Amino acid sequence: MAPKFEIEDLNAWFGTKHVLKNINMKIEENAVTAIIGPSGCGKTTFIRCLNRMHEITPGARASGKVLFNGLDIYGDGVDPVMIRRKIGMVFQKPNPFPMMSIYDNVAAGLKLNGVKNKKIIDAAVRRSLELANLWDEVKNDLNKSGASLSGGQQQRLCIARALAVEPEVLLMDEPCSALDPIATAKIEALIRKLAENYTVVIVTHNMQQAARVSDYTAFLYLGELMEYGPTKQIFENPKHELTEKYITGKFG
Amino acid sequence: MNHYKFRLVKDRVAFLLVHLSLTLALIPLFSVLYEVVQKGISTITIDFFISPTPTVGEKGGGAANAIQGTLITIGLASLIGIPIGLMSGVFLSEYSEHRLSIIVRFFNDVLSGIPSIIIGVFAYALIVRSIGFSVIAAAFALAIIMIPIVTRTTEEALKLVPMSIREAAIALGVPRWKTVVTIVLRSAKKAVVTGMLLSIARIAGESAPVLVTMGYWRWWFAGLDRPAANLALNVFVFAMSPFESWIALAWGSALVLILLVLGINFAVRIFTRERY
Amino acid sequence: MKNSRKPSHFLCKLNTQYFSRLKWQIGGDNLFKIIGALFASSILLLLGLMVYELINGSWLSIQTFGSGFLIGTKWDPAISRVFGALPLILGTIVTSAIALLIGVPISLGISLALSEYMPKKFGFAISFLVELLAAVPSVIYGLWGIFVLIPFLRDHVYSRLQALFGFVPAFSGSIYGGGVLTGGIVLAIMIIPTVSSVMRDLFSAVPNSQREAMIALGATKWETVKTVISYARSGVIGAVILGLGRAVGETMAITMVIGNKFQVWPSSLFDAWYTMSAIIANELLEATYDLYVSALMNVALVLLFVTLVINILSRLIVWRTLKLVRGISKE
Numbered sequence: 001m002a003p004k005f006e007i008e009d010l011n012a013w014f015g016t017k018h019v020l021k022n023i024n025m026k027i028e029e030n031a032v033t034a035i036i037g038p039s040g041c042g043k044t045t046f047i048r049c050l051n052r053m054h055e056i057t058p059g060a061r062a063s064g065k066v067l068f069n070g071l072d073i074y075g076d077g078v079d080p081v082m083i084r085r086k087i088g089m090v091f092q093k094p095n096p097f098p099m100m101s102i103y104d105n106v107a108a109g110l111k112l113n114g115v116k117n118k119k120i121i122d123a124a125v126r127r128s129l130e131l132a133n134l135w136d137e138v139k140n141d142l143n144k145s146g147a148s149l150s151g152g153q154q155q156r157l158c159i160a161r162a163l164a165v166e167p168e169v170l171l172m173d174e175p176c177s178a179l180d181p182i183a184t185a186k187i188e189a190l191i192r193k194l195a196e197n198y199t200v201v202i203v204t205h206n207m208q209q210a211a212r213v214s215d216y217t218a219f220l221y222l223g224e225l226m227e228y229g230p231t232k233q234i235f236e237n238p239k240h241e242l243t244e245k246y247i248t249g250k251f252g
Numbered sequence: 253m254n255h256y257k258f259r260l261v262k263d264r265v266a267f268l269l270v271h272l273s274l275t276l277a278l279i280p281l282f283s284v285l286y287e288v289v290q291k292g293i294s295t296i297t298i299d300f301f302i303s304p305t306p307t308v309g310e311k312g313g314g315a316a317n318a319i320q321g322t323l324i325t326i327g328l329a330s331l332i333g334i335p336i337g338l339m340s341g342v343f344l345s346e347y348s349e350h351r352l353s354i355i356v357r358f359f360n361d362v363l364s365g366i367p368s369i370i371i372g373v374f375a376y377a378l379i380v381r382s383i384g385f386s387v388i389a390a391a392f393a394l395a396i397i398m399i400p401i402v403t404r405t406t407e408e409a410l411k412l413v414p415m416s417i418r419e420a421a422i423a424l425g426v427p428r429w430k431t432v433v434t435i436v437l438r439s440a441k442k443a444v445v446t447g448m449l450l451s452i453a454r455i456a457g458e459s460a461p462v463l464v465t466m467g468y469w470r471w472w473f474a475g476l477d478r479p480a481a482n483l484a485l486n487v488f489v490f491a492m493s494p495f496e497s498w499i500a501l502a503w504g505s506a507l508v509l510i511l512l513v514l515g516i517n518f519a520v521r522i523f524t525r526e527r528y
Numbered sequence: 529m530k531n532s533r534k535p536s537h538f539l540c541k542l543n544t545q546y547f548s549r550l551k552w553q554i555g556g557d558n559l560f561k562i563i564g565a566l567f568a569s570s571i572l573l574l575l576g577l578m579v580y581e582l583i584n585g586s587w588l589s590i591q592t593f594g595s596g597f598l599i600g601t602k603w604d605p606a607i608s609r610v611f612g613a614l615p616l617i618l619g620t621i622v623t624s625a626i627a628l629l630i631g632v633p634i635s636l637g638i639s640l641a642l643s644e645y646m647p648k649k650f651g652f653a654i655s656f657l658v659e660l661l662a663a664v665p666s667v668i669y670g671l672w673g674i675f676v677l678i679p680f681l682r683d684h685v686y687s688r689l690q691a692l693f694g695f696v697p698a699f700s701g702s703i704y705g706g707g708v709l710t711g712g713i714v715l716a717i718m719i720i721p722t723v724s725s726v727m728r729d730l731f732s733a734v735p736n737s738q739r740e741a742m743i744a745l746g747a748t749k750w751e752t753v754k755t756v757i758s759y760a761r762s763g764v765i766g767a768v769i770l771g772l773g774r775a776v777g778e779t780m781a782i783t784m785v786i787g788n789k790f791q792v793w794p795s796s797l798f799d800a801w802y803t804m805s806a807i808i809a810n811e812l813l814e815a816t817y818d819l820y821v822s823a824l825m826n827v828a829l830v831l832l833f834v835t836l837v838i839n840i841l842s843r844l845i846v847w848r849t850l851k852l853v854r855g856i857s858k859e
Binding site for chain 3: 259260262263266267269270271272273274276277278280281283284287288291335336339340342343344346347350352353355356358359360361362363365366367368369370371373374376377378396399400403427428429430432453454456457458459460463464467484485487488491492499502503506509510513514517521
Binding site for chain 2: 088093097099165
């Protein structure tokens with residue numbers, strides 16, 4: 001199975017602050033990879049480098065190679081806009097477009113990218129909402145505002161919105177940190193289901209969550225990749241002392 | 253203990269003075285509103301809205317031509333000023349750290365502090381001296397007054413749109429310009445429109461730049477390259493006139509003007525329930 | 529088992545659409561930036577053009593009178609065609625100074641009432657009213673000045689002032705109602721909203737820890753408030769200068785109440801006078817020959833220069849204070 005991402009010597013900065021240092025790793029296709037580590041270790045920056053969202057922050061820059069399906073997304077002439085269509089993202093706090101209906105939120109990516117055919121959009125909205133396990137809850141309220149949903153529903157709406165443009169990868173930046181346990185469980189089940197067809201990279205500060213949902217786990221510490229491997233191995237038999245400390249909660 | 257009492261007395265006096273100054277400042281507002289309504293209401297008849305300025309000795313007459321001229325002038329000014337202000341505001345907010353933004357932001361504030369009479373003289377030098385007193389010259393001057401207001405309110409409105417909303421769109425693979433035009437501007441629509449309305453309210457009441465670019469015109473609108481009548485100028489010219497009936501027209505024009513200007517302000521405030 | 533996803537027909541279609549748009553959209557973002565930059569630069573262009581046009585228009589007057597224009601005391605368009613702006617400059621300075629003397633303490637009081645004394649909710653409604661004061665068009669203040677304020681001041685205030693202080697030359701002489709003091713009062717009303725709203729922003733930006741520190745020391749409310757004022761004092765000066773900028777450029781209302789009398793110095797506060805802005809409004813339309821127009825342009829140029837200096841100065845001060853105050857409160 002070919003890796004989806006091959007990351008070579010990835011470095012990232014905010015101004016003069018060096019937040020990611022020489023990251024090298026491969027991310028497998030159709031699997032869930034969790035990124036764990038204490039806050040401030042560069043987890044979020046790392047996944048934002050995978051779809052070139054990092055650079056939209058003023059003063060931020062990155063160097064190195066990120067091969068996506070063998071193509072360097074930081075290569076010359078690569079349009080970040082194109083990359084982001086192939087690599088979707090879900091954020092820490094649910095961020096549906098507040099002035100749009102549920103339907104329009106899911107359709108937004110397609111419409112903004114110039115798809116006008118109503119049938120195609122209808123089908124994509126339904127398919128995405130079904131994929132995101134939200135269809136049954138909202139099918140009668142598609143014209144209601146996205147902001148009227150509960151937090152967990154909003155996050156699934158955001159997942160549906162990202163899925164509607166048919167990405168190959170879904171990056172999730174602590175998608176459950178603003179949610180209650182029941183909503184979290186639903187999202188976790190959804191992540192497992194999505195892994196059948198999508199490559200998922202999830203940042204989490206919750207180690208149990210990483211253990212529950214991921215196939216692979218990477219442990220970042222102070223901008224460096226400390227350890228990376230199958231989740232089972234990382235949790236049961238960590239090689240690095242720091243990893244063990246972090247996983248067992250003996251940190252700091 | 254005496255010392256403490258003295259401190260308390262000072263505290264009391266300060267409290268009174270602070271509230272006294274507030275009251276003092278609001279008296280002119282209420283007095284202006286009261287007088288304008290009381291003196292203007294009797295002039296407001298149907299005639300006022302359908303007849304043009306009367307000639308000397310003529311009975312009745314109204315301000316219909318001034319209302320017409322004001323609307324046309326404001327309309328043209330908005331056509332020039334709003335796009336420039338909107339685009340500049342978008343640039344300032346979306347490329348906030350850009351060197352040009354920092355310079356423009358500062359000079360935009362400076363421009364907003366330049367007296368309107370000077371802007372009128374500028375339009376006079378640039379336009380009146382080549383094509384004569386005209387609606388175009390007045391609209392140009394008024395547009396320059398609008399630009400800094402629209403620019404600033406647009407910038408502030410767009411900056412209030414959370415970064416997360418922009419990121420959501422960018423992560424969907426939407427180009428930046430499209431994100432701004434469709435998502436960001438749409439989210440900030442209310443506040444942006446508010447800024448535009450307030451700038452319109454502001455220029456509706458402007459008289460000094462209108463005076464030096466159009467002069468006084470007592471007839472109906474006759475083309476953009478000719479002057480047009482104006483409500484604010486009506487107030488000025490009629491107030492200084494010797495005839496009772498004309499002074500009444502000044503109050504009538506003032507009433508319409510103040511209803512327009514304060515109406516926009518009120519509507520905007522109720523509409524947004526926020527301070528801009 | 530490999531669960532590879534077969535692209536649907538729809539996906540293929542979308543992809544070709546994406547790729548065919550690729551080139552154009554890269555251009556789109558740059559184009560967007562360039563267009564935005566052009567519009568933004570137009571503000572600088574307008575400002576530059578304004579300065580150029582006014583210098584250009586004043587050139588004849590500058591050549592004819594030189595710096596004598598600034599100290600000349602004669603304004604005679606009819607016969608000798610000599611123009612000097614000193615009385616106008618003095619008139620502008622004095623009326624603006626009166627406006628500040630009356631307006632600044634009141635503005636300070638209002639801003640303190642709104643930021644320190646009143647509950648937020650109530651303060652919101654009141655500050656809206658104060659802002660309405662700024663929304664009333666200048667010409668309406670002029671109208672109100674002529675028919676309401678002038679009769680009131682003449683009949684109830686000025687005669688009493690004269691009875692009390694008549695031995696001082698400033699309060700002697702005949703009372704018309706309009707004039708220097710009335711002009712200053714009207715200007716004061718018009719600068720209050722500007723000055724007080726800037727001051728309120730400054731005071732609101734002062735961190736609460738400052739107030740709490742004073743309260744913990746057993747300070748009275750007023751003593752606490754004094755600390756707040758001194759904390760933001762440089763910005764307060766900026767706000768005052770900003771108000772000055774408004775007063776100096778104000779035109780219609782002052783034209784309508786000051787009496788428009790060209791003289792070097794008025795005989796008293798009740799006497800009529802003239803300002804730079806007022807003479808432009810009154811005479812630009814009647815200026816029948818080039819030198820006359822140029823002299824009025826020259827007045828406008830002086831006024832522009834004064835307001836530019838005032839504005840740049842005050843913005844820098846207010847801006848720096850806000851940055852300073854907010855910077856500290858963030859830590």
